[in-house]
Amino acid sequence: MLWHTTKSNGQSASLWKPLFMLLTIFATPLTYAANAEAARVLELSDRFLEVYNQGQWLVMFYAPWCGYCKRTEPIFGQVAQELHGLNIRVGKVDCTRFTNVAREMQIRAYPTIMFLKGNAKYVYNGDRTKEDLVDYALRMSGPPVQMVTRPESIDMLKGSHTIFFMYVGDQQGVMWESYYAAAENYQQYGFFYATTPDIASQHFEFEHLPAVLVYKEELHHLYPYAHVAHEMDVSAINDTIHHWVNVERFTTFPKITRFNIKQILLTKKFLVVAVVEEDKLNQVATHELEFRDMVEGVIRKHRDRYHDTFQFAWMGDPSLAHSFILDTLPTPHLIVINSTTEQHYIPDDEPLKMTPQAIHVFLESIHNESATPLGGDTYLVRIRRVFFEAKKGLLDMWKGNPVLTTVIFGLPCGFLSLILYSIFCGDCFVANDEDDDHEKTE
Incomplete structure (x- = not known):
């Protein structure tokens, strides 16, 4: 019986062996391709402080627990592949291990991408796409x-x-x-x-x-x-x-993201924004796409009329617009932001019923100051913004992970309730006990 079992196992092994060989053959190129990207990115240590001013470096300072870092890492690997063969070395530093490097480079957020050339340090503030990062490195290297x-x-x-x-x-x-x-x-x-x-x-x-x-x-x-x-x-x-x-330095109708919005606001123009909502595949619903194209057509046909005063753009993330207006509006919608005063304007017309002529009238009312501005940068608005952002953050946490949100906020609230209960209700029990003792004594 033992011999028979051994023989069966031998036959099974002989059958599985060719399959394993085939899997190895097909998996090897994929594994090599995945490792090739990572191999181009140098894993740097604290010795980097001794050599960073020698040559040119594109470096990502990250933390292993950072979700944004994890999403950026494969893109950074593609950037390293693209820059391979040039005089730009691409590396990354784990700031949780090498805290002295983070302190020396004055890292305040993760991930921070920096271009180092001699003793000069330049922090990257653009979109974290392969194309944008490669262009940035090529610009800074020359x-x-x-x-x-x-x-x-x-x-x-x-x-x-x-x-x-x-x-x-x-x-x-x-x-x-x-x-x-x-x-x-x-x-x-x-x-x-x-x-x-x-x-x-x-x-x-x-x-x-x-x-x-x-x-x-x-x-x-x-x-x-x-x-x-x-x-x-x-x-x-x-x-x-x-x-x-x-x-x-901006295109006629750029896409606004959380990475470039500060730079676009530096134009000191009125920012005319068509706000739509992209899905996870960066797709936009047909009716919202038509609205965005209609707004884009206004600036392309009338650039000479509006270019000096207005910067047209669009957003695929409505939450960015909501942070400005401190309210939520259904998409699509149109808002105009005064980049100097942080005031904003919202048209009275329903967005889907707006025409190019209606946009002309709306922008003209802003230009001649007959439109009513909303918001701004007063102390009252700042307080409202704090509460709005806190509320939005809590809702995002609840939508993302309701169980974790309940644990994070439920446990402290539970402990606080017990403490308050023991403070206020404990005295009531003591008072009742004293009254009972007093009645027994009588």
Whole structure:
């Protein structure tokens, strides 16, 4: 019987062996591909403090328990793959193990992504997508202004960049110095180039030199004061070129996220936002998509009319808009935010019944100050915002994990109830006991 069992096991093993070999053959490429991404990201220790100023680094400072870190980690692995072969080293630091590194780099939140070049440190504030992170690393690895020496290079730039800035003319004088200073200031957020008039004239139209232009969405727009910069005050040129770059570094109708909203608010414009709701697959319902496209059509057809005062955009996360207006509205809806005063405006018309003409009337009422502003940044509004955010946070916790929320808030409330009960009701029991003793004595 023992011999028979052993033989059966041997036959079973011989049958399973080819299957295991097949699984190994098919699984190996998948395992290799998964490990290849992680292999590109260097796991750094506290010795990083001795070498971080040598060369160029793109580093993610994380904590193992951080959910955002876990979601960013595979994206960061793809970024490392994309940057492989360049002079940019990609690494990550566990700040719970190497607290001295976190303290030296002044890490306040997880994950923090930072580009290190020599002794300079730049914190990344954009969206955590592979494309945005790769563009950021490429921008920061080079000089603030890169030279274009061949006409075909501009075609390549148009194909690879949604937005870029270009200086045309002699690289000297007030305009060049101001452009270079703006490039240094905004290098984290955009690509800046310079070329000769001969090369630029094959791709762009300009009448005067020097010229400064921005290329975005297959169109180019000129900085209006470049050719008269030598006649203007230096501080005025610096202020206007910085403001122009700050405004033009966004597309005509960008998507607002929790990562870029602070930067968009720095335009100091009225922010016209079409608020829709994306699902987990980033899909938008048809009627909401039509509303968003209608709002986008207004700015694309009337850019000259609105561009100086209004920045159009859209949101796929309604909770961001609700944090501004301190209320919840069904999607889709339209809000206008004054980025200077933090006041907002909501149209009286029902969003789905709005037309481009209704939007024109609404925006004109804001521009001539006849519309009634709501909210703001007063102390009363700040207090309301605190309560609103606390309420929203509790609701999000309950929706995400009602059991955990009950435990977190139920146990303290239970203990507090027992303490209060013992304090106030305990005296009642003592008083009753004393009354009973007194009656017995009588």
